[in-house]
Amino acid sequence: MIEANEKAKRLKAEAQRELEEHIIPFWLGLMDKENGGFYGEMSFALEIDKKADKGCILHSRILWFFSNAYRLLHKEELKAAADHAFSFIRGAFFDKTHGGVFWSVDFRGTPADTTKHTYCQAFALYSLSSYFGATGSIEAKELAESLFELIEKRSRDEISYKEAFKCDFSPAENDKLSENGVNAAYTMNTLLHIFEAYTEYFAQTRDIRAQNAMKSILNIFVSRIWNAEKGRQEVFFDENMRSLIDLYSYGHDIESSWLIDKGLFAINDGDLREKASKITLEMAENVRKYAISPLGAVYMEAENGVQNTSCVWWEQAEGVLGFFNAWQKTKEEKFLDSALNAWEFIKKYIIDERKGGEWHWQTDKNGAPDAEKTAVSAWKCPYHNGRMCFELMERI
Numbered sequence: 487m488i489e490a491n492e493k494a495k496r497l498k499a500e501a502q503r504e505l506e507e508h509i510i511p512f513w514l515g516l517m518d519k520e521n522g523g524f525y526g527e528m529s530f531a532l533e534i535d536k537k538a539d540k541g542c543i544l545h546s547r548i549l550w551f552f553s554n555a556y557r558l559l560h561k562e563e564l565k566a567a568a569d570h571a572f573s574f575i576r577g578a579f580f581d582k583t584h585g586g587v588f589w590s591v592d593f594r595g596t597p598a599d600t601t602k603h604t605y606c607q608a609f610a611l612y613s614l615s616s617y618f619g620a621t622g623s624i625e626a627k628e629l630a631e632s633l634f635e636l637i638e639k640r641s642r643d644e645i646s647y648k649e650a651f652k653c654d655f656s657p658a659e660n661d662k663l664s665e666n667g668v669n670a671a672y673t674m675n676t677l678l679h680i681f682e683a684y685t686e687y688f689a690q691t692r693d694i695r696a697q698n699a700m701k702s703i704l705n706i707f708v709s710r711i712w713n714a715e716k717g718r719q720e721v722f723f724d725e726n727m728r729s730l731i732d733l734y735s736y737g738h739d740i741e742s743s744w745l746i747d748k749g750l751f752a753i754n755d756g757d758l759r760e761k762a763s764k765i766t767l768e769m770a771e772n773v774r775k776y777a778i779s780p781l782g783a784v785y786m787e788a789e790n791g792v793q794n795t796s797c798v799w800w801e802q803a804e805g806v807l808g809f810f811n812a813w814q815k816t817k818e819e820k821f822l823d824s825a826l827n828a829w830e831f832i833k834k835y836i837i838d839e840r841k842g843g844e845w846h847w848q849t850d851k852n853g854a855p856d857a858e859k860t861a862v863s864a865w866k867c868p869y870h871n872g873r874m875c876f877e878l879m880e881r882i
Contacts, residue, residue, distance in 0.1 A: 523574035541864030737801030782827030
């Protein structure tokens with residue numbers, strides 16, 4: 487056990503060094519001091535598009551990232567970056583007529599895509615809760631509460647949480663998060679990140695309404711999302727919560743395995759905690775058994791039994807954290823070894839060693855980066871890799 491603990495300490499030290507020396511400087515450099523917020527796109531060639539649209543998910547994740555970086559490292563430049571992100575989100579993304587946040591704005595902050603997606607509302611709530619926790623901003627707390635109430639009022643129905651709406655919250659097709667040729671009424675991914683947002687909101691505000699909603703979400707995971715026969719989560723669902731596609735999303739399962747565990751600490755229900763904790767451990771074990779490459783990476787997914795062996799940046803970060811969490815639960819070194827192997831893959835193939843680079847979006851199974859993928863986009867952000875570093879720093 488001493489040897490395992492030493493390995494864990496080395497992992498923490500390396501993750502913190504990656505955070506402070508590489509990830510943070512990269513994202514500080516993307517601050518748009520002329521038009522507000524952060525630049526919305528950088529190509530694989532590391533060329534910034536200063537006129538690209540700016541996504542609310544990207545900016546919410548940036549706000550969350552710098553809020554937590556400041557909370558842990560206590561550096562004023564990190565608070566300044568969080569303040570900068572908060573100012574832009576508050577001024578550009580919030581709809582003062584209908585409530586909620588827009589999907590995207592143009593580079594100057596004018597609404598571009600006014601879709602109101604529940605996933606997007608959840609990430610804004612998540613980031614504002616962290617910013618409140620890090621800075622004590624009452625305005626951020628009030629905005630977070632307004633989004634929590636909006637999600638519960640507009641998105642929640644008798645089955646789960648609806649996905650997409652037009653600007654005025656009339657129904658819209660879910661073309662943002664539906665992939666693989668389906669148009670889903672409900673998704674596992676949105677539900678997971680509502681749960682994550684509520685976990686953070688409850689941690690910072692102790693709003694009992696969030697705790698009660700988290701119990702409801704967990705019951706949906708246990709009874710509707712989790713496929714006990716296949717040992718995985720289902721991903722896309724129709725209006726009756728029936729699975730639409732045979733898809734095993736390895737990254738989402740390993741991410742869920744620790745995110746749900748983290749939220750379980752807030753659930754005042756021993757039977758539900760025990761049942762969900764067993765499921766999350768099975769998730770981690772099955773990903774370890776079925777989705778790991780010879781180089782230690784987490785493969786992308788399997789659709790209709792056909793494995794996609796692409797290795798995506800966020801899935802590697804979630805692999806490190808999910809396997810590490812399973813090791814902490816069980817002290818079985820197979821999980822620590824899987825976490826360390828995923829980290830070695832990240833160091834060798836995912837981290838972009840070019841001057842001005844951060845992490846590659848995706849590689850093939852042999853570690854060759856995909857030059858068609860951007861370095862920064864509406865989805866490519868400091869959330870997964872930053873969160874991996876924060877969690878390791880606090881857990882060890």
